Amino acid sequence: MPISKKHIEHLAELARLDITEEEKEKYAEQISSILEYFEQLNEMDTMNVEPLAQVNESFNSLRSDEVLLPFSAEKTLAAAPQSEKNQIKVNAVFE
Amino acid sequence: MKINEFTITQAHRGLVDKEFSCEELTRACFERIIESDETINAFVDLNEDAAYESAREIDEKIKQGEKIGFLEGIPFALKDNILVEGLRATAGSKMLSDYVAPFSATVAARLKDLGSVLVGKTNMDEFAMGSSGETSYFGATKNPIDLTKVTGGSSSGSAAAIANNDVIYALGSDTGGSVRQPASFCGVVGFKPSYGRISRHGLMAMASSFDQIGTITKSVRDAALVFESIAGKDDFDATCLDKKAEVMPTLDQEIKGLKIGVPKEFFIEGMDKEVAAAISAEIKKLSELGAEIIEISLPKTKYALAVYYILMTAEVSSNMARYDGVRYGFRAKSDNLSEMYLKSRGMGFGDEVRRRIMLGTYVLSSGYYDAYYKKAQQARRLIKQDFDNAFEKVDCLVTPTTPTKAFSLGEKFDDPMKMYLADIFTVSASVAGLPAICLPCGNDKKSPVGLQLLSKNFNEAVVLQVANNLEEKNRAQELR
Numbered sequence: 001m002p003i004s005k006k007h008i009e010h011l012a013e014l015a016r017l018d019i020t021e022e023e024k025e026k027y028a029e030q031i032s033s034i035l036e037y038f039e040q041l042n043e044m045d046t047m048n049v050e051p052l053a054q055v056n057e058s059f060n061s062l063r064s065d066e067v068l069l070p071f072s073a074e075k076t077l078a079a080a081p082q083s084e085k086n087q088i089k090v091n092a093v094f095e
Numbered sequence: 096m097k098i099n100e101f102t103i104t105q106a107h108r109g110l111v112d113k114e115f116s117c118e119e120l121t122r123a124c125f126e127r128i129i130e131s132d133e134t135i136n137a138f139v140d141l142n143e144d145a146a147y148e149s150a151r152e153i154d155e156k157i158k159q160g161e162k163i164g165f166l167e168g169i170p171f172a173l174k175d176n177i178l179v180e181g182l183r184a185t186a187g188s189k190m191l192s193d194y195v196a197p198f199s200a201t202v203a204a205r206l207k208d209l210g211s212v213l214v215g216k217t218n219m220d221e222f223a224m225g226s227s228g229e230t231s232y233f234g235a236t237k238n239p240i241d242l243t244k245v246t247g248g249s250s251s252g253s254a255a256a257i258a259n260n261d262v263i264y265a266l267g268s269d270t271g272g273s274v275r276q277p278a279s280f281c282g283v284v285g286f287k288p289s290y291g292r293i294s295r296h297g298l299m300a301m302a303s304s305f306d307q308i309g310t311i312t313k314s315v316r317d318a319a320l321v322f323e324s325i326a327g328k329d330d331f332d333a334t335c336l337d338k339k340a341e342v343m344p345t346l347d348q349e350i351k352g353l354k355i356g357v358p359k360e361f362f363i364e365g366m367d368k369e370v371a372a373a374i375s376a377e378i379k380k381l382s383e384l385g386a387e388i389i390e391i392s393l394p395k396t397k398y399a400l401a402v403y404y405i406l407m408t409a410e411v412s413s414n415m416a417r418y419d420g421v422r423y424g425f426r427a428k429s430d431n432l433s434e435m436y437l438k439s440r441g442m443g444f445g446d447e448v449r450r451r452i453m454l455g456t457y458v459l460s461s462g463y464y465d466a467y468y469k470k471a472q473q474a475r476r477l478i479k480q481d482f483d484n485a486f487e488k489v490d491c492l493v494t495p496t497t498p499t500k501a502f503s504l505g506e507k508f509d510d511p512m513k514m515y516l517a518d519i520f521t522v523s524a525s526v527a528g529l530p531a532i533c534l535p536c537g538n539d540k541k542s543p544v545g546l547q548l549l550s551k552n553f554n555e556a557v558v559l560q561v562a563n564n565l566e567e568k569n570r571a572q573e574l575r
């Protein structure tokens with residue numbers, strides 16, 4: 001199923017990706033051809049087949065409830081693009 | 096033979112017998128990298144000071160007459176999506192070009208505890224998305240065997256580093272073939288263990304129901320050694336199973352009487368003639384080694400690539416949501432918060448990553464979810480059943496790793512669908528979570544073809560045993 005430039009715009013908005021007009025055209029064409037390839041799955045009879053999310057049997061993975069400090073707040077904050085008073089800083093959320 | 100060309104076993108013996116010091120071995124690796132990496136571009140960062148420091152510590156230990164472990168003092172490299180505390184971890188992306196890891200991945204910590212010497216972090220397709228090594232923000236890695244060819248991807252730098260003898264062994268990550276496919280193109284051994292064998296804690300998530308850490312080495316024995324050292328339960332990865340990973344005791348046992356299946360769907364009309372011929376020659380050798388060769392059918396094989404690309408992009412779109420310019424990574428200058436998200440992600444991610452995020456967003460969106468995502472999950476079960484049925488009849492399967500030899504740089508770069516088709520033979524094992532190894536056919540060092548062996552989940556032992564027998568046979572023929 002071909003996908004329109006307008007649909008790409010919507011997807012980019014949903015995924016929070018700023019893309020150019022030129023890229024919208026290109027992605028529309030490329031994603032359409034990939035989706036066309038996906039169509040072959042329609043040949044498969046999947047009636048009453050339980051979807052598979054994990055290849056291994058699910059199991060409980062438990063560990064003791066101890067406080068560990070695998071990495072420091074200092075190092076974690078150091079990775080933030082902007083911080084102030086031990087907090088990560090961003091632009092105002094409300095105008 | 097130079098010491099940087101050694102396998103783990105050879106290097107270990109050299110260190111124990113004091114034929115060379117760990118510092119000399121480490122220096123040989125760095126000298127090789129410095130003379131060639133400007134061209135090959137296998138490394139994003141080197142770890143010289145720390146590497147020499149730990150090398151000297153190990154030399155001291157050897158001097159004192161202390162016993163050293165198998166990986167102790169052995170120089171290695173890590174793909175740059177695996178975190179090492181205090182070192183940059185870029186995942187080949189602009190998004191993380193300034194990111195310094197605040198903690199170490201479980202595999203990195205285990206190898207450090209074992210005394211292995213980290214030489215550097217290797218180049219890769221951006222966030223492990225690519226089949227050629229060309230999507231890296233830091234430029235493509237070139238194939239050391241032929242500089243006009245791609246290395247394959249996404250563990251491009253790790254495969255090139257082994258082919259070029261930059262280090263003794265390397266780790267990569269394999270989501271749909273990212274260890275096996277570059278190993279095939281570079282003529283080295285690439286091993287992806289079963290899903291759930293090795294902790295992914297500290298490996299940047301791409302598609303979490305597929306991701307697995309794998310090894311790239313110069314021999315099957317080395318793959319087995321590294322695998323046993325890093326596999327096993329980890330409290331930080333709940334998908335990592337508490338199962339004993341024991342492969343060495345059977346490695347040298349003969350394969351007489353083992354049943355090896357040849358799935359006819361992997362030998363399709365129109366496939367590369369040289370690849371087909373090379374694989375057939377290896378199958379003949381397996382038969383000479385006493386294995387029983389059985390033709391079988393995996394009828395759902397042709398759907399595996401579509402299943403993989405639907406589920407993987409869905410998981411990518413979700414995993415990539417964390418890169419929003421807030422807590423770490425690239426943040427674009429902007430006037431308000433909404434613009435900051437849009438621009439940071441738009442500018443921080445490269446073309447292929449954005450394409451996959453949008454595809455994944457599409458297959459998960461309401462109205463399309465059942466037709467794509469759910470359908471692919473159902474198909475995934477059927478593909479797994481295909482394999483379950485096959486492994487009732489045979490012990491392992493043999494296939495080509497890739498439909499062609501290494502292609503030229505730029506050849507498929509502008510056509511994503513063509514690029515995705517390069518993964519057609521590797522994705523099946525990923526969809527079913529199976530262990531799989533790629534080893535070079537015969538002794539063609541100039542134009543390698545990779546052979547793939549698969550077995551049922553957690554049966555790494557048989558995959559490595561068969562691979563080791565075949566490798567030994569090829570080595571014996573070369574010496575003759």
